[in-house]
Amino acid sequence: MTSPAPTVVFDLDGTLVESAPDLVGALTAALAAENLPPIPESEVRAMLGAGARALVERGLKAAGVTLPEPRVLELYRVFLDHYDAHMADRSHLFPGAEGALDRLAGRGARLAVCTNKLERFAVKLLGELGAAERFGAIVGGDTFGVAKPDAAPVLGAIRAVGGDPARAVMIGDSMTDVAAARAAGIPCVVMSFGYTPVPARELGGDVTIDRFDELDAALAGLGLL
Numbered sequence: 001m002t003s004p005a006p007t008v009v010f011d012l013d014g015t016l017v018e019s020a021p022d023l024v025g026a027l028t029a030a031l032a033a034e035n036l037p038p039i040p041e042s043e044v045r046a047m048l049g050a051g052a053r054a055l056v057e058r059g060l061k062a063a064g065v066t067l068p069e070p071r072v073l074e075l076y077r078v079f080l081d082h083y084d085a086h087m088a089d090r091s092h093l094f095p096g097a098e099g100a101l102d103r104l105a106g107r108g109a110r111l112a113v114c115t116n117k118l119e120r121f122a123v124k125l126l127g128e129l130g131a132a133e134r135f136g137a138i139v140g141g142d143t144f145g146v147a148k149p150d151a152a153p154v155l156g157a158i159r160a161v162g163g164d165p166a167r168a169v170m171i172g173d174s175m176t177d178v179a180a181a182r183a184a185g186i187p188c189v190v191m192s193f194g195y196t197p198v199p200a201r202e203l204g205g206d207v208t209i210d211r212f213d214e215l216d217a218a219l220a221g222l223g224l225l
């Protein structure tokens, strides 16, 4: 008897897409509006994963400034405007991602994205990278009014593709993803090449892998393929 094909829920930034360079560009624009210097990409990478608003706040904190809330909001808007126009200038799918998605789709898996990006940005970015059609659902941090690490967007993504949480897995790169998967009661595969201040193997995922080529074996090890 073959088990039903799994539902595979992917995080976006740092998991499917190397999006840091364009996120850094937008952060640089927001900081420049306050006459603050850019923060090196190596430092910004550890600030990603909790959404754009958190990134702007973390950037200001790293720059050592405290601003009144309305000004933070203005800089967040500068970030969003810049990112909207430049999100796919340098961003690209990680090596092996397309092949892995092809193989999963070929085996009947339901594929979804659950990101803390705003939904419209996630849809636009995947569209510009020619990958939006691969996913039955693209859930953002604002889709259900609550973001990861809450379970709701993960369970909402599974539901949106007609999947079963008992046969689902989260693929992510950060503490936020592992915690959201735990909250949703599903296993989590951690991709080690993403954005996290904590070493990937210390995030508490069920399995940590270094390349998309290893994903099928990881899912088989979890009894999902």
Ligand SMILES: O=C(O)COP(=O)(O)O
Pocket: 011, 012, 013, 014, 047, 048, 049, 050, 051, 052, 055, 114, 115, 116, 117
């Ligand atoms: O970039 C972020 O801060 C959030 O995006 P992610 O949830 O897709 O990692």
Ligand SMILES: [Mg+2]
Pocket: 011, 012, 013, 014, 015, 049, 172, 173, 174, 194, 195
């Ligand atoms: Mg991520």
